[in-house]
Amino acid sequence: DTPSRDEQILSMIDEFVAVANRLKDEGNDTDLVNAAFMLASGNYATFLAAGNQGYLKEDGIRKIAEAYKHNLTLLQDLKKAQFNPDGKN
Template sequence: MSDDQTQQHDDCMQRFIDLANTMKDEGVPVNVVSWSLMTASGIYATYSVTGNSGGLNPSGVDKVADAYKKNLTNIQALKKAEDERKRAGE
């Protein structure tokens, strides 16, 4: 990913987080916000591959699910490392 795309990614991600926090502040339960974001992401991931027609075949679903799993695993590793750095600084 180019530096421009990385910056775009980070900016878009922050916009989604800001919107999610706004929904939470409006009284939508966090689990509903999370579920909705996941559903929207799945719909958009399908669109990014197939366009407005059709859907993913089983191997496509597996590829998207694997990408989500890798991303979530990476996020958890980063959060763990951040927590360890904070504890080391105490």
């Protein structure tokens, strides 16, 4: 039984959050942990788009920012369904 793509993603999210929580529990400020994760994610996205020796031009930055916005919107829709299943305020 191979996990679905969504199941794999959710499992990886749990791992990333566990690392973030460990860093927080070690005394790091949550804003610092968040900034580091965002920059690490941006670094990895840049690597995927441009390789180790490359960087993003304005159009590449825009495309990745749009992907982040799309994924953040999907996450918020999931959270809304989880915490507000009846659609009430």
